[in-house]
Amino acid sequence: MTQIKPVQPYPAMLLxxxxxxxxxVSDLHIGWERLLSQRGVHVPSQTPKIKNMLLKLIKEAKPTxxxxxxDIKDAITKVALEEWKDIPEFFEDIQEKVADIQVVLGNHDGNLEPLLPETIKILPTTGVSFGDVGLFHGHAWPAPELLECRSLVTGHVHPTIAIRDPMGFRMTKQVFVKAPCDGEQLTKSLLNHLGTKMETDISGVLNEQHKVKLNVSQLFIMPSFNQFLGGRPINERRKRKKKTEAFIGPILRSGCVNIDDAEVYLLDGTFLGTVDQLKALS
Ligand SMILES: [Mn+2]
Incomplete structure (x- = not known):
């Protein structure tokens, strides 16, 4: 079984x-400062800070x-001027430290390819597996092959929790989320999306059509590596009729992930409770 460990106190995971x-690591959003400058607030490039944190992490964790x-970059479809400079520089230093670098495309990664050194592998939005862990960004469906993995890991949501103190001050903290995932429900939704409708023998159909043995039972949601970004408080009480409507990404919307029962951890490893228990704090 593949070992899954958060790298405390970073928004990172080691398999x-x-x-x-x-x-x-997920959701770097390199070049996000551009949004501030468009609104008249000019800050120096934050890319060196993000890069130095990753270099430090690589030194400690010694990944192969x-x-x-x-979401390596921030501008969704086009390449912003700053990104032509910042992204190649970022990867030049990183690629010297790790033998194998893979980029799974997110929804902000339009035209990322020309900015990356040739040694970096670009993988589709349908994801990749490492041991028995399936990884994809989370804005799109994973490949059916990933359902053979016991655990899934996504980003995209930038999960945080909100805590309101008795004075009424509200703070948010980045968190890791570990949620139970109903593999049959996920398979049904994914195969439905791919054009196969079924009600019974769901894992049998998956095996027959894709030669995949269903194993998925849990989903981890990664905090964003860029710590300047805001995030969605996952313990916010929602007023909507259907609670799945509030979530982003097809997996969370499909209802196969039980967010209320999900465990929430701070970056330093502190276990806070389940999302349901934390709703009282928001
Ligand atoms: Mn995203």
Whole structure:
């Protein structure tokens, strides 16, 4: 079984399978400062800070693989002027430190390819597996092959929790989320999306059509590696009729992930409780 460990106190995860070690980080959003300058607030490029944090992490965790789980850049479809400079510089230093670097595309990664050194592998939005862990960004469906993994890991949501104190001050903290995932429900939704409708023998159909043995039972949601970004408080009480409507990404919307029962951890490893228990704090 692949070992899954958060790298405290970073928004990062280390997967270990025999002698292979994969460091996973998500949602770098390089170039996000551009949004501030468009609104008249000019700050220096924050890319060196993000890069130095990753270099420090690589030095500590000594990974053989680095998996960047989507949203490397911030501008969604085009390449902003700053990104032509910042992104190649970022990767030049990183690629010297890790033998194998893989980028899983997210929804902000339009036209990322020309900015990356040739040594970096670009993987589709349908994701990649490492041992028995399936990784994809989370804005799109994973490949059916990933359902053979016991655990899934996504980003995209930038999960935080909100805590309101008795004075009425509200703070948010970045968190890791570990949620139970109903593999049959997920398979049904994914195969439905791919054009197969079914009600019974769901894992049998998956096996027959894709030669995949269903194993998925849990989903981890990674905090964003860029700590300047805001995030969605997952313990916010929602007023909507259907609670799945509030979530982003097809997996969370499909209802296969039980967010209320999900466990919430701070970056330093502190276990806070389940999402349901934390709703009283928001
Ligand atoms: Mn995203």
């Amino acid at each position: 270990q399978e025999n002698h292979d070690r994969a460091l996973v 693989h680095l998996i960047l789980l989507g």
